[in-house]
Amino acid sequence: MQSILSRGVVGRISTLGLLRMGAPAQAAPASPDNGDWPRIPSAIAADADMIKVQARGYSATLAAGAQTVMAARHSWHDVKSGVDYGKMHGSHKLLTGVLKHKIGFDGFVVSDWNGIGQVPGCSDARCAQAINAGIDMVRVPEDWRAFIANTRLQVERGDIPLARIDDAVTRILRVKLGAGLFLNNAWTSRGLGADLNAVLEVPSEQPAVRVSSVQINTQQDAKRLVWTGPAKLHIWSAQKANLLAYRDAALVFDLVQERAAEAPVSLTMACGSGCAGTLNLNHVLAVLPLAKRQTLTIPLACFAAQGVDLSRVDVPFSLAADAPFTAAFANIRVVAGAARAADAIACKQFTAVAQP
Structure with a gap:
């Protein structure tokens, strides 16, 4: 696909603190794993280490054109401040505060496979905390119908601000437009005929x-x-x-x-x-x-x-x-x-x- 989605990082599985690379133009945030991913499911590190050191890999990846980031299943406990941010899927601090605001990521964040269900108080069928934290696209292959219905109710009750939904939709559409997904059907050559052997x-x-x-x-x-x-x-x-x-x-x-x-x-x-x-x-x-x-x-x-x-x-x-x-x-x-x-x-x- 000729688009910004094909201009990102392609290559090895490499754990770089908050970054896990492996799919074209997709970066996946994870906690620092001391080179032992995925066996270590959580990280204990100070705020400065997480943001200034472990997030360094984002600069090159996003500059290369990555427009999707996948949240990982790891957890983070900030020992210096004594704050336990818990699972990445529910961390507004990392997904929105660091990734979207501090780093300036304007693509969209996608969940890991059934990743929202690991957030305390959530299940694969509902998780307002993950949406509010900054997850824009959710992957729940078995419970997607219930998830859609529950998310609609959570918006109606005010558990999820409508502005958060608007932001998620805007980010997803921006990436799809940039990838040309709405372009190919619109611009079809006309009048040349379907017979490839014809002159x-x-x-x-x-x-x-x-x-x-x-x-x-x-x-x-x-x-x-x-x-x-x-x-x-x-x-x-x-x-x-x-x-x-x-x-x-x-x-x-x-x-x-x-x-x-x-x-x-x-x-x-x-x-x-x-x-x-x-x-x-x-x-x-x-x-x-x-x-x-x-x-x-x-x-x-x-x-x-x-x-x-x-x-x-x-x-x-x-x-x-x-x-x-x-x-x-x-x-x-x-x-x-x-x-x-x-x-x-x-x-x-x-x-x-x-x-x-």
């Missing part, structure tokens, strides 16, 4: 472009366009998308250029009637080798600078060209964080095209 000529009477399916990454994953006249490859959606939810995002697509363009090639992003921004790609395409797969990463900021309202985009990709020009395109997507990548193209390399 489409448009318009049929006097074709300006010939479209066929070819391979760039996997079998028949790309559309090859041979321009014989002025034509446009246009991807649109009936529903506008808010791309501001994708932090430091870029429009990314794979390209194989077979015949260099001699006429202008322009890429437009649009946001409704009278709202669009167009970039001239000729300078960028001119330096690309022919017959070799390339990935172009164009920061959304380049389109915004040309007048695109990124909060309501309905045409993320509209490429116009004229003969002679032949190229194949695949995997067109918006990727959060890609504008910071080393291969992102600087906006100054594009020539702006005046809108009619």
